[in-house]
Amino acid sequence: MNSSKSCIKLAIASGKGGTGKTLLSTNLAALIAESQNVLLVDLDVEEPNDSIFFQGKLKAVLPQHKMIPEWDSEKCTLCGLCAKVCNFGAVVDLGTSISITPPLCHNCYACSELCPVDALPMVESHMGDINLFDNGKLTLLEGRLNTNEEHSVPLIEKVHKEVEKNYSHIKYQIFDSPPGTSCPVVAATSKCHYVILVTEPTPFGLNDLVMAVEMLKVYDKPMGVIINRDGAGNEKIEEFCEKEGVDMLGKIPYDMEIARAYSRGELLLGNGSYKAIISNIFNAIEKLHL
């Protein structure tokens, strides 16, 4: 792994949505912030929710851009090469003009740089923002994708870069990741040292956990599991984790009061017994000696 590691990057992920990633990320970060600086990074850029749980001040909005080609009709000789080289259908030769569909563009620069007359310069296109919230010892960086964008990976990568550039001095860094098992999750988790998968003890939770574990194994990521809503079912999550050699890091009980606190946008740490649950999880993470 990272030999010159000054920080511990923990990704909080899950296959299935709504299992408690945000619940765990926000509470874990708030718990750590009671004793030391902590960075919470919301990488669920399609639907970022972490900021709902903190009253911290919005200190900065950093606009994020991606590069997309822009057609220069005066320079263009309509040779059609750009459309031929675009493998994503983003550049189409209409005969008398060139049409560009930005959501389909993968920002590979092929059309732009292979154009013999420089008629497709790459220009900045605003895709979203990184919002910086200051909350005492807790710093929250939130990636927020514009709702007319369909690809979250470029923004997720920009957020990672921002963290590397300006926040590597903070020891504990928690990355609240998007649901699913496709490219956004890979982009979110690949730079982290360890992935915590939050699941629930139902056939649905187990099904999606199996897929998430399969995905992370492709990338050789060390990982552990938290069972949320423990007691609401009897799926054999623990058996699966043992079989796969995945660490069991703790459980959050099935409790309507936890659900209600979450629904109001509140943290759990005001209640002693809930705080103990989060503390136990943090202790289990510390014992991993990452």
Added chain:
Amino acid sequence: MKKIKEIVVLSGKGGTGKTSVAASFALIAGKDAIIADCDVDAANMHLVLKPNFAHSQVYCGGDVAVLNQDSCTLCGKCKEVCRFGAVDFSNGRYTIKDLDCEGCGYCSHVCPSGAITMVERKSGDLFISHIKNGSQMVHAKLSPGAENSGKLVAQVKTNAGRIAGEVGCEYVIADGAPGIGCPVASSLSGASLAVMVTEPTKSALHDLKRVLTVAKRFNVRPLCIINKYNINSDQTAVIKEFIEKEGITHLADIPFDSSFVKAMGQAKSIIEVDSKMKALLEETWGKVKEIAQTV
């Protein structure tokens, strides 16, 4: 023949009950609907509807660059142009890192010796199945970490629409993905109606607002179900006020109770374990059908 109506179930936030609602609609609609599981990177409908995986086909979402070492002249142009860091140079030779390759083909165009070819990459499987209610379902499994799930969603929907046309059924019910990204955009493209399943949490309302802007962009009329409405009645009131202000049809309030937990535990639809819930969802599906006739 009547135009096939495609009803897509979405939420923005994950875990609000999309699959529970979509599976209930599927069982109620029976042979009137073909089911499309469009949450291809965390598919769950198969757990409830028990498909038989009768027909499967390989899904290729894009290309991957393959470098032939024998023709490589070590000029390094491929590494120069790759924006994805997918070309590696070590031990005196260039190699393509499969997992990082975006499949754009730029390297293959600049290689002077034609050593790089683009080949289709398998990124999942698509299935067409018979399900327990006698109807059919189209579903898929994306390969772990794969790209372009929007394209797979489009294929799932195309197949579902084709089958609906062939067997003469009027509806396609599509269970969508969370978020607002390419699989969601793809499931909204060409849909007749979007049933938004939300819950009374601050997060869910925030996420609902964002997915509604996507539905608007695709010109798909949204309808709304508030699931687990009884976990926070104040927040339920806030959501109701919001959807009323937006002029969104409020279809139903679904309560959260122990039968939900029971149904989840048995991988059953909520309507299979609770008769009151069955009546509520039958009424809701009736409303959806009625509105679908007007769009």
